[in-house]
Amino acid sequence: MLILRDLINGTKRFGELKKSINSISQKMLTQQLREMEEDGLVERTVYAEVPPRVEYSLTEDGMSLKPVLNSMLTWGKQYKEKINANL
Template identity: 55%
Template sequence: MTRKSKYSECSQSGEGCPVEYTLEIIGGKWKGVLLYHLMDGKKRFGELRRICPDITQRMLTLQLRELEEDGLVHREVYRQVPPKVEYSLTEYGRTLEPLIQLMKEWGETHRRVRPEVYVAP
């Protein structure tokens, strides 16, 4: 997968901003949510669709494929009829668990601090 070739300089070393690198991999509306739900263990495609009903099938496929290409998610295909596919975090993906957990906790706090921002569906 090709990434942006130039990131904004974030330090005197002239290297790109590490936050940009991280957001390049897990940014967007769905990747963090998918990683969060995969922290609980293996999930099938249909389970992820039920957990995230607002994501389209195409977007779910795309996001899982990108997470797999980045080495964060493992896709296991079982040779059976009907075919069975399970997704799980790789060991490398599990290194994001503390970050995802902190995001969850911050979101819970933010929802309490700023309840007017959140409207029930």
Template identity: 55%
Template sequence: MSGCPVEATVSVVGGKWKAVILWRLANGTKRFNELQRSISQITRKMLTEQLRELERDNLIIRDVYPEVPPKVEYSLSDYGRTFIPVMQAMAQWGLVHLEKTKER
């Protein structure tokens, strides 16, 4: 990493799905299938990979409950919650962008 703060951010939350997953979890704890249903285009494999990476980077917490069948829930960690204002700014910009592209 070059020391560029934008590069540091993108290295953790970049890509097509990570910010979307974090945005969904900002509204509360979700189970795997809930997340997958709320992100219609993501595959199970990709969601699994992205969740593992977000957990590795300490942005989310994975709670496994010893039940049959096993129950697994995902939520934002305290560190992950620090990203909420960034996502809110992204959402605001996204609304402006959608309006601008609708005008074309």
């Protein structure tokens, strides 16, 4: 979810994703990105530079999750308000 959240706003480098999701290990982030790439949700672009530059972005299928994520965000905000009102 956090990877999708970050990539929904545009292309990111590995380091940017790692910094944004500071609670994830480098190994786990790499594993999740590879799985999402295999599932066709994330596209990995490698640039032939020194040092090598790798960027990640959502595919069309990945972007199709945006309405779902927005709905979950709306629900979460409403639920939080409900819980806070009952305190």
